[in-house]
Amino acid sequence: MNTPEMLSMQSEDDAIDLGVVFSPSPETLRVFGASYMQDKETSGTLKILDPQGATYASYDVWQNTWILPA
Numbered sequence: 001m002n003t004p005e006m007l008s009m010q011s012e013d014d015a016i017d018l019g020v021v022f023s024p025s026p027e028t029l030r031v032f033g034a035s036y037m038q039d040k041e042t043s044g045t046l047k048i049l050d051p052q053g054a055t056y057a058s059y060d061v062w063q064n065t066w067i068l069p070a
Helices: 026-037
Strands: 007-011 021-023 046-049 055-060 065-067
Touching: 007 026, 021 026, 026 046, 026 055, 026 065
Parallel strands: none
Antiparallel strands: 007 021, 007 046, 046 055, 055 065
């Protein structure tokens, strides 16, 4: 069986443990993370990591959208 490579989403601040969410789909993580970030009780920010652990996208709370690294 061929397992898809998984992306992950977690807090951008290593001192805050929000847990980790895994998905093979970056779009699924973006939708899930955006819903979380738009809650008025949420603090901190999220990042999506590629299967190798490099930042794939970060959530910009000021623009209310995901930003890809330059």
